[in-house]
Each structure stands twice: as structure tokens, then as C-alpha cells.
Amino acid sequence: xxxxxxxxxxxxxxxxxxxxxxxxxxxxxxxxxxxxxxxxxxxxxxxxxxxxxxxxxxxxxxxxxxxxxxxxxxxxxxxxxxxxxxxxxxxxxxxxxxxxxxxxxxxxxxxxxxxxxxxxxxxxxxxxxxxxxxxxxxxxx
Amino acid sequence: xxxxxxxxxxxxxxxxxxxxxxxxxxxxxxxxxxxxxxxxxxxxxxxxxxxxxxxxxxxxxxxxxxxxxxxxxxxxxxxxxxxxxxxxxxxxxxxxxxxxxxxxxxxxxxxxxxxxx
Numbered sequence: 001x002x003x004x005x006x007x008x009x010x011x012x013x014x015x016x017x018x019x020x021x022x023x024x025x026x027x028x029x030x031x032x033x034x035x036x037x038x039x040x041x042x043x044x045x046x047x048x049x050x051x052x053x054x055x056x057x058x059x060x061x062x063x064x065x066x067x068x069x070x071x072x073x074x075x076x077x078x079x080x081x082x083x084x085x086x087x088x089x090x091x092x093x094x095x096x097x098x099x100x101x102x103x104x105x106x107x108x109x110x111x112x113x114x115x116x117x118x119x120x121x122x123x124x125x126x127x128x129x130x131x132x133x134x135x136x137x138x139x140x141x
Numbered sequence: 142x143x144x145x146x147x148x149x150x151x152x153x154x155x156x157x158x159x160x161x162x163x164x165x166x167x168x169x170x171x172x173x174x175x176x177x178x179x180x181x182x183x184x185x186x187x188x189x190x191x192x193x194x195x196x197x198x199x200x201x202x203x204x205x206x207x208x209x210x211x212x213x214x215x216x217x218x219x220x221x222x223x224x225x226x227x228x229x230x231x232x233x234x235x236x237x238x239x240x241x242x243x244x245x246x247x248x249x250x251x252x253x254x255x256x257x258x
Contacts (some may be wrong), residue, residue, distance in 0.1 A: 013221065016200035023204065040204045041180055101193045101201075104177035113181075 002062045007047055007072075009056030012100065018059050019043035029063075032137060038114040039068055039134050045107040046072040046130050052097050053077070054128060067116075068134040075127035082120055086112065142167050142252055144209050144232055147188060150250045151236040151243045153211060157223050158232030165208055165232060170252050172213075172244045176201045183207065188252075190243055194218050199225040208232060213240045 003025070005018035023040040027033075043059070050057040054074030062069040079085050086108050093103025112118050115132035122128040144162035148155055155162055168186035173179050174193050179201050183189075188209040191198055194216045202210055208231055212218060215237045218226075226233045236243050248254070 013196050016197060016204075020200060020203050037204070037206070044180065044200070044204055045177075100195055100197060101174055101176035101191075102197070104175045106177040106181045110177070110181050 001064075002060055005047075005059040005061075007050045007054075007057050007059060007074075009054075010051060012051070015047055015051040016044055018047050018061075022061055026063075026068075035134065035137070039070070042111045042114040042132050042134075043070055045110045046070070046132070048102060049107050049130075050074045050076075052093055052102065057127075065136070067136050070132045070134075072130040072132075073127070074129075078124040078126055078128055079120070079122040080124060082122060142250070144188070144234075146250075147209070147211070147247065147252075148234055151211070151234075151238050151246050153234040153236040156218065156233040156235055157226050158230070161208070161230060162232045167209055167252065169254055170244065170247055171254065172240050174240075179207075180205060188247075190240060190247075192216055192240060194222065196222055196225060198222070199229065199231065202231055203229050209234070211236060211243065213238060213243050 008014050019040045022043055023036055026036045050072055054076035057074030060071045084090055088109045089105040091103045091105035097103045111132060116135045117133040119131040144165040144167060167188045170188040170190060171179060171183050172190040174191055176197055183205045187207055188211060189202060189207050190211045190213055192214050199222055211234045213236055218233060
């Protein structure tokens, strides 16, 4: 099963809809609450990044019998230094975003903490793809 | 501590979720205007105290299973936020206290935060 979401640029009443929708779907599937929370948190951070930095984009979520694969794709400015962006507290978010309670530099570290695998591919002026994988406990569908 | 008791301690008006507040048991609290920090650190049965009033506060609460949001400094949530809270089963309160004073009163009344991160 593949579910797709569109993430609009700088639309903060829409940002977060993909992750809250996925949280409900996974709850309906009866997956463990701790896993659902990890997926929802990581997806939310990725969604906010696309809305704030990526100029909008899309998300794809694939649920299979052994795991949940999420891909976040944008064609924004790209990340100049991924290693630096992974550091807690580092942020390039503008002031108005910080005023909304974001831009604390916790996004990528939060994704890394919650996903079982995180792969970031980014090219300057071309865009960024973030892939996160979550393993399902053995025996779950 | 029940959410209704919390409202009494900080003299808060319950904006929505009066029916839920009676049975809502709160273990600890988090005072923050930084939603990224809330996402990174919050644990279970938490009340969120914040001065931010944008829909992302509700989204953050929904993601983190936060059932009580207290707006400090007399901040008023928008109709959109109140509607979201109703749909999500989240209790909203509003106090005229500052963040510092509201947190202080709750701490004194026995709600302890996580002491370190």
C-alpha cells in the first residue's frame, strides 16, 4: 500500500496533515503505539522541513509486512552541509518561522532519533529527498 | 492531578473540553513556546503550557498525545484552533498568569516536571 501526500509551501494550517493522517491510519492497523509515535514525529519534522525550507513538495509512504518506508521529496534549494544540518540546534529557519515555535534545529536530529534508517540525498539548487524506514516488530502486519 | 483542579490552581478558563477535563489525569507538565522541543522531549500524561497560538500547537499536541493545552499570558486561540481541539478531544484552557507564574503554581501544587534531559 502506497499513500501519497502533497505538502504545500509555507502553509501552516496544512503542514502536519500527512503525519496526523498517517498516525490515524497506523492506529487503525493496530500497530504498537510507541512505533506509531516514532513514525508520526519523524514524518512531522520532515513535513515541516519541506514546508519551511523545501518550497513545498510531496511525501510517499509505503506500508509493507516488514516495515514502513517514507520518502519526502522537494525541489528546493538543497542542504549545503548535511553534517552541519544534523547537529542539534543548527537551523537556517528565518525569524518568522522561529516566532511560530519552529526552527530550533531539532528537525533532522529528531528524525534520526525516531527512524530506524535515515538517508538524506541533497543537491544544491536541485532539491532534497529524505528517506526514513521503520521496521515493524516481527509478527505484525 | 485532574485537569479541573489544574484550572482552579492557575485560575484558568476552560475554553473547550469541559466534559473531558473532569476525567483527565495529568502527571507532569511542559512549559515551552518551542514546538520542536516539545516533540523532542515530551513524555506521557503531559499538560502543555504555551504562549503560542497557532494551529501547529494543536498538531504537536495531537502527535504527542497531549490532552491538555494551557495558554498563558491571557493568549486566545483562534476559532480554527478551538474547532481542531474539539475534533481531537483536547482540552484548552487560558490563564492570565505568565508562563513562569503558571508553571510555579502548578509545581508548588505537586505537578513535577522531568528534572533533566
